[in-house]
Amino acid sequence: MPGHPQLGTKDWLIRVVISSGVVAGIWGLGLGVQAGLIEYVQRIVLLCGINIILAVGLNLINGTTGQFSIGHAGFMAVGAYATAFVGVKLAPGVAAALGAGALADGVVFNVALLVGALLSGVAGLAVGVPSLRLKGDYLAIVTLGFGEIIRLVFNNTKALGSATGYFGDSPAGLPPYTSFFWVWLWVVIVVLIVRNITFSQSGRSLIAIREDEIAAEAMATPTTRLKVTAFTVSAATAGIAGGLFAHMQSGIRPEDFKFEKSIDMIVMIIIGGLGSISGAVIGGIFLAVTLELMRDLQEYRLVLYALLLVIIMIVRPEGLLGTRELSLSFFKRKAGAK
């Protein structure tokens, strides 16, 4: 964006208009999806969105910053439990104040999601500060360890249902807040946030850390702070995905956030290409769809899934896009980041 003009009121106005347009677009699309698609496909579309949030967020730390986390399911768990819990506690009060209905639900859900994101961000911070001094495999293993510990803690927390999981206070489970509109609105928000971070001074510095940490330090880059920041943001986005997931499922249990879940997330970003946001988007969709399509294969499904992973690593380890981005006009971006 060289020679960008001063941002005037007009520019902000344009942004507001575009944003409103996008929100309206998602809303309209949501209506269309609800009317036109069977619920099974709708669920897959929701899963795609949740996967995209997971993948784009994880990509910030694994792809852009080059710090490898294989325990992100733990942060997803924190977000899921926090969102669910807060939502349940908040709902009666908000319903009393605003009157039960879509508005109250939306307020409760999004406040809960934000709390979930905050708490998983805090968890990310707590994990990141000690761990991010490590590199490569060692960091990977430590994040795996933390991910498992987080899960074990939920597994042993009575107030959150232990192994049975948390379903709120009603037998019907958590309210199904998760709709096409909210999921994809959050997809847009998360993708925008991550994209704006990636293509900024901080993002450049994160890539510099990936490329050569010692040189980055010599350029006065506060590498630890940046890595921890990226890790925290990444954990927070996983938390949002967790919250959306919880309310899609109407309930969550520790088993939902096993090591395998972290692997799934890694597969998403590997398929698309580590370091590429659009790659992460593609990977997230790919995984949701492929796993569903392979369901007919029954017990061969996971064998094939693992085989696919191995073959991708051998044949095309850089994924579909490598670190490149698809230049979508949506991003209005010049070939700057290539």
Next chain:
Amino acid sequence: MTRSVTTPRSPLLALEKVEKIFGGLRAIGGVSFAVEPRQIFGLIGPNGAGKTTIFNVVTGVYQPDGGRVRFDGEDISGWPPAKVAARGIARTFQNIRLFRSMTVEQNVMVAGFRIHKAGLLSAVLRNQRYMDDEREFRRRAAELLDIFKLKELAAEPADSLPYGSQRRLEIARALMLSPKLLLLDEPAAGMNSQEAAELEKQIRFLRDELGLTVVLVEHNMSVVMAVCENIHVVDHGETIAEGPPALVKEHPKVLAAYLGEESEEQAVAEYEAVSRPFHDKPPEPDHD
């Protein structure tokens, strides 16, 4: 060559009996020297003499095991690298350390982190502060790339540049920090004589026009002798001589331990030939 007159001012960089030990092996054993502001200072010695280790101690990559490093009147011993860099010491590396997949321009812009004002939130919101930052960085990067004749290559990935240009890019990147002191680790390595002559000019430009102080580790003696006002010679981690080029050249200890017993010119020439690290271009991916 302009010889700066020694002033009574306090030195910009001062090492006081700095020591560094690696697993029992004394890499530097009590080296002291002082670099005056706006000086071009040479640090020479045979391979393994500890020159790069000294750089690494000064820039905080290694913690000193003894002694102190003072910079601009402040004790910076043991500071982390980013803090040292932010304080005003920039450096280049013996084996080029560019951000290889990033473009030339982005490489330079990375070093703007210290002065960037737009935080993460500004970046996310893409507000005015962020726009100003980006514009400012781009302007400064363009300036620096211009000085180092890299402007046309701004959009190229750094690792596609020829060797000599990569060396220059490293210096340009370091200057983006607006440092007071610049440490150059073998900037002439891999350059031919024309490039080396060009480098001499650029180093002088840094000092004369930008007011920088430069410390140079270099094996190319013609470069060292041409640009340095003061030379510090180390061998096996210890100081063996210090002084202006003319003096150092004739110092008996330097001649004996470093240049060998042959005639001086021959020895210098030979040294030049022998001690340049060799990089068969392009480097292979390393396997370790």
Next chain:
Amino acid sequence: MSQFFQQVINGLSLGSIYALIALGYTMVYGILKLINFAHSEVFMVGAYTGFYAAGALGIEGLEQRGAAFPLYLALVVLLVAMSASALLGVLVERLAYRPVRSAPRLTPLITAIGVSLLLQNLGMLVFTPNPRRYPPIIKEVRFELGGVIVTNIKLTIFLVTLALMAGLWYLVQRTWTGRAMRAVSVNLDAAKLMGIDTNRTISATFAIGSALAAAGGILFGLDQITINPLMGTLTGLKAFVAAVLGGIGNIPGAVVGGLLIGLAEQLVAGYVSPDYRDAITFVILIVILILRPEGILGVVRQEKV
């Protein structure tokens, strides 16, 4: 007090199994700088091979007649399992790891995770997910020492582990194969220049590590009574932590690490809560990696700049 000693004994035998598996992790890491996640599945396959081999040798019939399984047949079972696992380890290296050997470090890591998942799921397909009772290829004899119960199997596990560690140490330090392995681990190209067939050396490393894992698998089955296709996942992870704890690449370190993890786990399960027996392993891992990443017996190597 007898409770404490009982926990210690149990911890040591469990730790010995971790140690046997850890040896494989440490060898492969030492030579390729790769966390061979699939090692835990090689361990599982070793256990199953032993299971089927014992079945083929008619252990059920012998058991029904109340007859003991002869020792020489037990050794045959061990040998078959070790060979099968060795073969599997070599195949995994050949087919999955070799093509990505020179790729950036994370590619082999993810490949290893993929192979691990693949073998796990293949295991469920082939062996069925049902847990199996391990055949008593060594008849269990129990004896009591001051309220502490020790079995011949626990003793065997402990002694076999020490013996295999010593053997491995001798192999690595004193034989040509071992020297070749060490050369490869320091510098692959330089090793080639010595005339070492580095691919063969790497294969040998995988074969040996995998054979040890198979031995661990059989001992595990004997001690823990049941095996299932997922038995390797957590056990393998703990063994890896053991290798890291002892100092990765270090053979005695792997054993020390294994024993310590086994002890820690058992004591936490016995005195704190069994709910945190798995967590303690990860806590140890995190603490060691943050405080002393080179491990207990490892050597610090500073990165050259």
Next chain:
Amino acid sequence: MRIDRRSLFIALASSTLFGVVACKGGSTGGGSGSTGGGSEIVLGHYASMTGSTAHFGQDTDKAVRMAVDEVNAAGGVIGKKLKVVTLDTRGDSAEAANAVTRLIDVEKSTAILGEVASSLSLAGGRVAQRRKIPMVSPSSTNPKVTEVGDYVFRVCFLDPFQGKVMAKFAKETLKVDKVAILKDVKNDYSIGLSDAFKESFEKLGGKIVVEQSYGQGDTDFSAQLTAIKNTDSQAIFVPGYYAEVGGIARTAERLGVKLPLLGGDGWDAPDLFKIGGEAINGSYFSNHFAPDAATPKAQKFVADFKAKYGIEPTGLGALGYDAAAVLADAIKRAGKTDTDALRAALADTKNFEGVTGSITIDPQRNAQKSAVVLKIEGGKAKFAATVAP
């Protein structure tokens, strides 16, 4: 070369995307049946066919298919054949919900069978409830499962009942006052049962001396048993699955812990005796039926299952069979595949003679069944007592 490979991947990715669109058409795989009009009635079964609890799903699925085959062999129901479509859940609740949605939307299931694990039945049950498709869980014993709503049923008894049965048996028949609990904390079934037992046992004046735990898939129990050994417990309540219970029995024997083990229906599998061997003798567990006191129907089921699959059925299998049979019976009684009618018929199930006993669905949509207590002797489970609800 590079370009080719890339385009290959893009092609792969886009083809899967198109796959979704194709799904919309509703005919993937074999699911071409449609409600009402077709000649088949589709029963959707969702189960963990892969993953760490795959044996549950596989055992249940075998029995479900056997039941349906028998119904079809007898001419089907209301003039139509039954067809089972099974989808894997991988033991994952998101997948369970996906599977049920797909069973309803794509496979056009009239009713749903599943799951074994209560948490997965909850996930799937909520979908079924929302879509108003009747679901019968064969073996989820957690009380919450049927609380999801009026379309969710089960054919097994509940954990509180089972816990009460064993508490009463321990206190009154075995005359023990001090019991240790060793529960599986990764298993909601085990936790629920353990809580139920504890509550009843303490109400009866007994005392839980120590509570120890393990996790499903664990193989080492020596720490817990060593700790229990050092208490004055008179029995150990182990409400887990057979695989771990067998290991626990062996380990207990090895450590010289000579206490009877007590457990629930999770014990019921031939492998319990294989794994536990002699060590399991002298233990008691509550179950849905006693093989030696079994009805002819149950005996026939065991024999048929063995003949068909070459292996012994488990309790899970028996319940899977009953769930499918109850469902078939309800369709017959409803006389049509209308889901509301079917729901009503299911709710109306009374004294249905199943393999696991007489099944009556109560207003909470749970099966009112009596439980039996079995004693293990000589590698066999023998009838010890019957406890009515």
Next chain:
Amino acid sequence: MTDAPVLEVTDARVSYGGIAAVKGVSLDVRAGEIVTLIGANGAGKTSTLKSIVGLVPLKTGSVKIFGQDIRAEKTHEIVARGVALVPEGRAIFGNLTVRENLQLGGFLRRDPAHQKRALERCVRLFPRLGERLSQEGGTLSGGEQQMLAIARAIMAEPKLLLLDEPSLGLAPKIVQEVFAAIAEIAASGITILLVEQNTRLALKTANRAYVLVTGEIVLSGESRALQQDPRIRAAYLGEDVHG
């Protein structure tokens, strides 16, 4: 000795990821010769050596050892033909002892008698190593490491020794010691191909020389003649020789 040269490289080309490092180098080394390959940084000297022993693949061209084409062979097989390379930067096994380093050099000649004899020979050639046999290789000084690398290479008694920049980073005094040893090795009948940046030293040591500039041979001939050639200076300094 047969007529076939010990080493014959024909039109060798090497490239890394599309960038050519060696562009059609042809050279030969005959039995008993010391031949040197000189040139500036990045001229392709190391790549040429690496391609001879198969550490980097040849894109085109052939390498023959005693007339046998070895292009398809792996490094260890080429080494088994009697070729040894002392790599640039020494590449000694740092955490193995000096003795173990030497033993590994004779990996293909493992019989104890040979090992003993070869070890003694190395110690005679480099007495300093004899004092440090049980020391870890990584703790040696740069000069000692270079000596170890050379000694290790001749443990298997190769017929052809390839040396990559043996003077690199060494003080002149040590360089003289190393080159004296190289001369001694040559005198014992081992054929040598020496890659060296130190032109003067290289020409003094070798019988014949090839001058490599940006991946191509621009000049070759007897060392003595080349010593006087002004083009040497140009080539060495990287100035354009093609005019």
